[in-house]
Amino acid sequence: MTSPKPSKQDGLKPFIRLLRTTGIPKAALSFGIAGFLITTLVGLVIPLLTKELVDGFSLESLSPLLVAAIVAAFLIQTVIDGFSTYLLSYTGQKLVADLRGNMWRKLLRLPVSHFETEASGGTVSRVVNDTGIVKELISNHVPQFISGLISIIGAIILLLILDWQMTLVMLVSIPVTMALMIPLGRRMAxxxxxxxxxxxxxxxxxxxxxxxxxxxxxxxxxGEEEQKGMDGIRRLFNFGLREARINAIIGPLMGLIMWAVIAFIIVYGGVRVADGSMSTGTLVAFLLYLFQIVFPVTTFAMFFTQLQKAKGATERIIEILSLDPEPGQQGDTMDVSGLPITVESVSFSYQPGEPVLNSVSFRANPGEMIAFAGPSGGGKSTMFALLERFYEPENGTIRVGDTPISALSLENWRSQIGYVPQESAMMSGTIRDNLLYGIEQNEIPDEKLWKAADMAFASEFIKGFPQGMETEIGERGIRLSGGQRQRIAIARAFLRDPKILMMDEATASLDSHSEGVVQEALQRLMSGRTTFAIAHRLSTIVDADRIVFIEGGRVTGSGTHQELYETHPVYREYAEQQLI
Incomplete structure (x- = not known):
């Protein structure tokens, strides 16, 4: 059962719980924040030292010790600030790496049904962009918020000590600023x-x-795709303009408030200096502390905006992490060689009330070829998906020997299946990478690799490439022909040495020459293996041990080609159209 999606009422609790699932480097985070606190405290000392320097300034009385203290304070602040920035950046990068790792591991183990309902681009955005937002908050905005808060509190305390009357006048600007910034920050979020x-x-x-x-x-x-893309770009542009409008208000407004306060302090402080009730050094210190208050306040709006963004990103990250993985990640292991496969009264539907398979039953003895035939949409591919355990039957069982396949671990079950689809899937990379995909590469010597290629009639065209096995085939194998891709898929199956072979009309999209070569390679591959095949062309399955004819999700006939031809009217019609 999946965890409930966090609600807005949950506040920061889901965000904090999410962070606890990662391996946050506590030492780096602690030292980084401590460094920021030290630089903040050192920054609070600088105006006091400046006050002493200004009040007692003269070439004769200039204190080398005081100048050295000011220079040392600036140097210490710079060094520790750089050190802290690195540690907090490291913390953020480590956190986002752990989050992305957790999400990637989860995504790889989600059922196929999840990816049939979710756009892949949206999922990628969750892994890349949403985790980046969380990193930005931890690395930059949280430390700035903490140090800014301490800077404000410390500066106000010291200002009250220096001159409480002018401090109280100045503090009127803070609630005014917050009253203006909070609504804008919410809008920005x-x-x-x-x-x-x-x-x-x-x-x-x-x-x-x-x-x-x-x-x-x-x-x-x-033209159609251009319009769709431009519509998306326009929507992003409009969001960017709305964000820019808020920033265009926040920046100048904060500048106006800051300069108004500074002007007031200079005028009011100048009067106080003139009548002798305040020293020049105190006025200078006052202005420096004012900057230490105003600048952090300007970052608070961005902090709360980023916090709201991080909360939204957290909801989407948690939504993925809380999804149930494929059932059967844990289970028994067994060698299925020499065992029959029995499908008994299996029913399945993708949508409630819309059955795709209804009480399907058949048996495949060891080494037999079982072919599925029938009209398109009858449920043949769905039967394959159930055999591969991309889905689980709603009713009925699939057994290998006396063991339900649901009792076996997915890794163990799928490791014993070789699959040759109608359109062979290829990964971007080299021919070698694709032959060894999903196989421990160190376990396969080159001699075995070339032998598999020979068995699949693939070695000749591979050797014809200048780079041989290291030839880059492009995304989805676009640099290879259909026949070449199929032969690489067959060679890959030879390398896996499967106990069960599944073929989804593996020659349907090939020309006659390629079909002949691939068909011969498939005959080699099927030898001695229990084979399931989907056929749209009956010529590829007339020699099957048993043909299961599926119509509307039900088995309406089962037998050899000759038996079905004699007893099944629809099959006979198919055969007469295709074979005569």
């Missing part, structure tokens, strides 16, 4: 969260278009 959501949606749209660039160009859809 709302805009920022909207921009986060729009950025995620825009990233998803761009990623989808680029990943299907050939479809887009072949469909002459440049």
């Amino acid at each position: 709302k805009i920022s969260r909207g921009m986060q959501d729009e950025t995620a949606a825009f990233s998803g749209s761009i990623q989808q278009t680029i990943s299907e660039i050939r479809l887009m160009k072949a469909s002459n859809a440049e």
